[in-house]
Amino acid sequence: MTSRLEPFSFARRIPSTPSIGSSTVTKPDHIHLSFGFAAPHLFPIEQLSASAADAVTQHGRKALQYSGAPGPGKILQWIQERSLVHGIRADLNQILVTYGSTQGIDLATRILVDPGDHVWVESPSFFSALQSFRAAEAVVTSFPIDEDGVRVDLIENALVEAKRDGRPIPKLLYTMPTYHNPGGVTLSIERRKRLVQLAEAYNFFILEDDAYSELNFTGNQYPPLYTLFPERVIYLNTFSKIIGPGLRLGWVIADQQVIQKVRLLNLGGSIGVFTQEILAQLIDNFAFQNHVDALSAHYRKQRDVMAEALREHFGEHVSFHLPEGGFYIWLRFADHVNTSEWVQDAASRGVSFVEGKSFFADPEGYHYARLCFSYVSEEQIVRGVKLLADSYFSYIGREAVRSS
Amino acid sequence: MTSRLEPFSFARRIPSTPSIGSSTVTKPDHIHLSFGFAAPHLFPIEQLSASAADAVTQHGRKALQYSGAPGPGKILQWIQERSLVHGIRADLNQILVTYGSTQGIDLATRILVDPGDHVWVESPSFFSALQSFRAAEAVVTSFPIDEDGVRVDLIENALVEAKRDGRPIPKLLYTMPTYHNPGGVTLSIERRKRLVQLAEAYNFFILEDDAYSELNFTGNQYPPLYTLFPERVIYLNTFSKIIGPGLRLGWVIADQQVIQKVRLLNLGGSIGVFTQEILAQLIDNFAFQNHVDALSAHYRKQRDVMAEALREHFGEHVSFHLPEGGFYIWLRFADHVNTSEWVQDAASRGVSFVEGKSFFADPEGYHYARLCFSYVSEEQIVRGVKLLADSYFSYIGREAVRSS
Ligand SMILES: Cc1ncc(COP(=O)(O)O)c(C=O)c1O
Ligand SMILES: Cc1ncc(COP(=O)(O)O)c(C=O)c1O
Numbered sequence: 001m002t003s004r005l006e007p008f009s010f011a012r013r014i015p016s017t018p019s020i021g022s023s024t025v026t027k028p029d030h031i032h033l034s035f036g037f038a039a040p041h042l043f044p045i046e047q048l049s050a051s052a053a054d055a056v057t058q059h060g061r062k063a064l065q066y067s068g069a070p071g072p073g074k075i076l077q078w079i080q081e082r083s084l085v086h087g088i089r090a091d092l093n094q095i096l097v098t099y100g101s102t103q104g105i106d107l108a109t110r111i112l113v114d115p116g117d118h119v120w121v122e123s124p125s126f127f128s129a130l131q132s133f134r135a136a137e138a139v140v141t142s143f144p145i146d147e148d149g150v151r152v153d154l155i156e157n158a159l160v161e162a163k164r165d166g167r168p169i170p171k172l173l174y175t176m177p178t179y180h181n182p183g184g185v186t187l188s189i190e191r192r193k194r195l196v197q198l199a200e201a202y203n204f205f206i207l208e209d210d211a212y213s214e215l216n217f218t219g220n221q222y223p224p225l226y227t228l229f230p231e232r233v234i235y236l237n238t239f240s241k242i243i244g245p246g247l248r249l250g251w252v253i254a255d256q257q258v259i260q261k262v263r264l265l266n267l268g269g270s271i272g273v274f275t276q277e278i279l280a281q282l283i284d285n286f287a288f289q290n291h292v293d294a295l296s297a298h299y300r301k302q303r304d305v306m307a308e309a310l311r312e313h314f315g316e317h318v319s320f321h322l323p324e325g326g327f328y329i330w331l332r333f334a335d336h337v338n339t340s341e342w343v344q345d346a347a348s349r350g351v352s353f354v355e356g357k358s359f360f361a362d363p364e365g366y367h368y369a370r371l372c373f374s375y376v377s378e379e380q381i382v383r384g385v386k387l388l389a390d391s392y393f394s395y396i397g398r399e400a401v402r403s404s
Numbered sequence: 405m406t407s408r409l410e411p412f413s414f415a416r417r418i419p420s421t422p423s424i425g426s427s428t429v430t431k432p433d434h435i436h437l438s439f440g441f442a443a444p445h446l447f448p449i450e451q452l453s454a455s456a457a458d459a460v461t462q463h464g465r466k467a468l469q470y471s472g473a474p475g476p477g478k479i480l481q482w483i484q485e486r487s488l489v490h491g492i493r494a495d496l497n498q499i500l501v502t503y504g505s506t507q508g509i510d511l512a513t514r515i516l517v518d519p520g521d522h523v524w525v526e527s528p529s530f531f532s533a534l535q536s537f538r539a540a541e542a543v544v545t546s547f548p549i550d551e552d553g554v555r556v557d558l559i560e561n562a563l564v565e566a567k568r569d570g571r572p573i574p575k576l577l578y579t580m581p582t583y584h585n586p587g588g589v590t591l592s593i594e595r596r597k598r599l600v601q602l603a604e605a606y607n608f609f610i611l612e613d614d615a616y617s618e619l620n621f622t623g624n625q626y627p628p629l630y631t632l633f634p635e636r637v638i639y640l641n642t643f644s645k646i647i648g649p650g651l652r653l654g655w656v657i658a659d660q661q662v663i664q665k666v667r668l669l670n671l672g673g674s675i676g677v678f679t680q681e682i683l684a685q686l687i688d689n690f691a692f693q694n695h696v697d698a699l700s701a702h703y704r705k706q707r708d709v710m711a712e713a714l715r716e717h718f719g720e721h722v723s724f725h726l727p728e729g730g731f732y733i734w735l736r737f738a739d740h741v742n743t744s745e746w747v748q749d750a751a752s753r754g755v756s757f758v759e760g761k762s763f764f765a766d767p768e769g770y771h772y773a774r775l776c777f778s779y780v781s782e783e784q785i786v787r788g789v790k791l792l793a794d795s796y797f798s799y800i801g802r803e804a805v806r807s808s
Contacts, residue, residue, distance in 0.1 A: 010665055046461075052460050065442070066439075099503060114416050264535075274650040
C-alpha cells in the first residue's frame with residue numbers, strides 16, 4: 001500500500017520536549033557527575049541473587065501469575081513498619097506499590113489534575129515530575145528555594161492574592177522537602193508546619209516526594225509532611241535509592257480515598273508481581289538498618305570529598321549548600337555564567353554535569369549546575385571536579401575576552 | 405490538626421467505576437471459569453529460577469541500575485525475530501518494551517487521544533482497554549462482532565456518514581483481530597484488508613491487540629494488521645500468555661514517530677530493568693517454539709473439553725463460536741436471559757464466569773457470558789460447566805414461573 005498520509009495530530013497532552021535523559025557519552029573513562037544513580041557496588045547482589053532463585057522456585061506460580069491483590073503482604077508490611085520509623089502511621093490499604101516513584105508522581109497527577117488546572121512546584125524541581133505535569137496539561141507555577149527549602153512565605157502570598165483576585169488555587173503542590181533534588185536543601189520544621197496549614201486553609205493536595213529520606217548524613221530528623229496532614233498529603237517513596245532503581249518499585253501512602261482513585265486508573269492487576277516476590281524474599285532476611293547506615297556513611301564521605309574538591313578548585317566562584325543527605329550538590333555561579341554554554345566543553349574534557357535550566361519549568365536557572373556524588377568513585381570525584389574547573393575557567397576566560 | 409475539609413474535586417478523567425477485577429471467591433474448591441489466566445503448571449519455573457539467579461549474579465549491577473537504554477538488546481532482538489515469524493518486519497527502534505500490553509494500550513491512548521476525541525471499539529471489547537479510553541475522556545463508540553470478527557462494513561458506513569455529516573472521525577480504533585477476548589473470533593483476511601484501507605482513507609490509527617496470537621490451535625495464519633499498514637497500526641503484544649503475566653512485560657511495535665511520542669511520556673528510564681535482565685537470560689537458551697507448541701496443544705485440548713461439556717449440558721440453550729486460539733469461549737444465550745441475574749447463584753454453587761455486560765462500553769450484552777478454559781483443569785472444566793448448567797436451568801425455571 002503506497003500511502004500519501006496527511007500528518008496526524010497527536011494528543012495535545014504530549015510534551016514536545018523530552019525529559020532530560022542521561023548523558024550519552026560512552027567513553028569508559030568519562031566521569032558522569034550528571035548521573036543521579038546509586039553506587040552499584042553497594043547493591044545487595046548476592047542476597048538478591050539467592051532471593052531471586054528462591055522466590056521463583058518457592059513462589060514461582062504466584063510470581064508469574066496475574067494478581068488482583070495489592071502485592072505480597074510482606075512488602076506492604078515492611079513499608080508499614082519502616083514508615084513508622086519516620087513517624088508515618090498508615091493502614092495497609094493506604095499503601096500502594098508503584099513502578100518507582102516516577103509512576104507515583106504520574107498517577108497522583110492524573111487523578112488530581114484536569115487540563116488547565118494549576119500545579120505549583122519548586123524552582124528548581126525534579127524534571128520527570130515536570131514532565132508528568134506537562135503531560136497532564138497543567139499550568140505550572142514555580143516558587144524558589146533557599147537554604148531552608150521552598151519559600152513558603154511566597155507560596156502564602158500567592159495564595160492570598162489568588163483568592164483575593166479570584167484566580168485559581170493549585171490542585172497540587174509538588175515538593176521534595178528532604179534532601180531536595182537538585183537543590184540539596186531540606187525544608188525547615190517551621191516551614192513544614194506552615195505549608196500544611198496552607199494546604200488545609202486553601203484545600204489543595206501536597207505531593208511529597210521523599211525519595212532520599214533514608215540517606216541521612218547528620219541524624220537530624222524532619223517530620224514528613226504526611227505526618228502533619230495525612231488528609232491532603234500524598235506521600236511518595238521508592239526502593240530505588242535504598243536497594244536499586246532497576247527494580248522499578250516504589251510506593252504511595254495516602255488517604256484511602258486517594259488510593260481508591262489511583263486504583264481506578266487502569267493498572268493491569270498488580271504492579272511488578274515477579275519483582276515484588278523477589279523483593280519480598282530479600283527483605284525477609286535483610287539487615288536493612290545496617291545496609292542503610294552503610295549507604296549513608298558512604299554517600300556522606302563522597303559528599304565531603306566533592307565539597308572539598310569544589311572549594312579547592314572553584315574557590316569563590318561557586319556557592320552551594322552542603323546537603324544533609326541525598327545525592328546532589330547544586331552549584332550556583334555568578335549570574336552572568338551560563339552553564340549550558342560550557343556543558344559540551346566539559347563533556348569533551350571527560351566530565352558531565354546537568355545544566356541548571358533542566359530543572360526549571362520556565363527558561364531560567366542558567367547559572368546553576370547539578371553534580372551528583374553518589375555514582376562515581378572518590379578518585380573520580382576529585383578528577384571530575386578538577387576537569388570541571390578547567391572547563392569553567394576556560395569559559396570564563398573566553399567570556400572576559402568577548403566582553404572586553 | 406483537626407480539619408473540616410471541603411470535598412476535593414478529583415480529575416474528571418478518573419472513571420467512576422472500577423475495571424472488573426477477578427472473582428473474590430476464595431474457597432479452595434471453587435472453579436474459576438472467570439479467570440483469564442495462564443495455566444500455572446506450564447510456566448517455565450525451573451528455567452526461570454536458574455535465569456533469575458544467573459542474571460543477578462552476572463548482570464546484577466546493570467539489572468539494578470537505572471537505564472536510559474531501551475532495555476537489554478537480547479529482548480528487543482528476540483521480539484524482532486519472533487515478529488518475523490508472523491510477517492512483521494520492524495527495526496529495533498520501532499520496538500518498545502512496556503509493563504504488559506495493559507500499559508501499551510494506556511500509552512497509545514494517551515499519545516493519541518485528547519478529551520472529547522473519539523475512539524471506536526468492538527462490542528464486546530477488553531475491559532481494561534475500555535478503562536484506558538475512559539481515563540483519557542474519549543467518546544467511545546462500539547461496533548458488533550460476528551463469526552468473522554468485527555463488522556467492518558458497519559465501521560465503513562459510520563465513517564461515510566460521519567464524513568458526510570461533518571461528525572468526528574475516530575482518532576483510534578481498538579481491535580483484537582486474532583482470537584478475540586472475549587469473543588473467541590478471528591477477523592477474516594478480507595475484512596483485515598478493508599479495515600486498513602479505511603484507516604488510510606480516513607487517517608485514523610488502529611490499535612491492534614495481538615495478545616493471544618501465539619496460542620494457535622489450527623495452524624491457520626492471519627496477517628497482523630500491522631503488516632498491512634505499518635504507518636497507522638500500533639501493534640501490541642505481551643509475554644503474559646507465553647511466559648507468565650507476573651513478569652508484567654509486553655511490547656509495542658509502531659512507526660518510529662509513534663514510539664518517539666510514547667517515550668516523551670514520562671517513563672522513568674527503562675521499564676522493568678531487573679525483570680528484563682532475567683527474561684533476557686531465559687530466552688537465551690529457551691526452546692520457545694517447543695514451549696509455545698506445548699501451550700497451544702494444551703489449550704486446544706482444554707477448549708475441546710469445554711466445548712463438549714457445553715454441548716452436553718446446555719444443548720440448544722447456548723451458541724458459541726469455537727475459537728481457533730486463545731483462552732475464551734463466549735456464550736450467547738436467548739435474548740431474554742440476563743447472566744448478571746444468576747452469576748451470584750453460580751458462585752454460590754462453586755463456579756464463576758464473567759457476566760457479558762462487563763465487556764461493553766454501553767449497558768448491553770446481558771445475554772452473554774465469558775468462560776475461560778486456560779486456567780482450570782480438564783476435570784474442573786467438566787465439573788464447572790455442569791454446575792453452571794444447574795445454575796442456569798434453575799434461573800430459567802424461576803423466570804418461567806415469574807412470567808407465567
Ligand atoms: C526526587 C526524585 N523523585 C523520584 C525519583 C524517581 O525514582 P524512581 O526510581 O522510584 O522512579 C528520583 C530519581 O532520581 C528523584 O530524584
Ligand atoms: C486482549 C488482551 N489484551 C491485553 C491483555 C493484558 O495483558 P498484559 O498482561 O500484557 O497487560 C489481556 C489480558 O488478559 C488481554 O486479554
